[in-house]
Amino acid sequence: PTDSTNGGAAIVATSAAVILGTIRAESLTPFITAGQLLGTNTNDNANAGNVGEVLSATATSSTLTSASVANITSIPVTPGDWDLYGPFVGIGGGAPVVTSFQVSVTTSSNSNTNAVAQTYFIRGTTFTDPVFGGTIGPFRVQIAAGSTTTYYMNTAVTYTTTAATFAVTGLLRARRPR
Secondary structure (H helix, E strand, O other), X not given: OOEEOOOOOOOOOOOOOOEEOEEOOEEOHHHXXXXXXXXXXXXXXXXXXXXXXXXXXXXXXOOOOOOOOEXXXXXXXXXXXXXXXEEEEEEEEOOOEEEEEEEEEEOOOOOOOOOOOOEEEEEEEEEEOOEEEEEEEEEEEEEOOOOOEEEEEEEEEEEEOOOOEEEEEEEEEEEOOO
């Protein structure tokens, strides 16, 4: 660099200085705006470990056994700060009479939770041949360096009616916000 805000003194890791310079004779000013980060201007993805990285998995449960918890899908979440969320849809066949429906995201397979932002739960009324849909989250998780934690999207439905079926499709996604 040809100039700095610290009077030309050596710049070291503890310096409180801004380096002024040019790239191919172009000023840096048009590329840097206070409070803004450059984003992509094409249809690519953020690299692993970078802001904007996305992890995701989609799956459909097989026919669910009434009143039993089943795993729909899961993703291993790597170290860092993440926002997790999961849209889902539950659809019956053969006109099931549903009295309870739950989808949740937790660190345990085949187990539901009632944690805020981590669950969708409806009961207390009866639905004949329903279609349920919604999104869980987003909610924040922080994974320590050197470890990976698997998050599961689980579901349970209680229904009756002979020859009825019920299945849930879910997408579990994590996005690195910082």
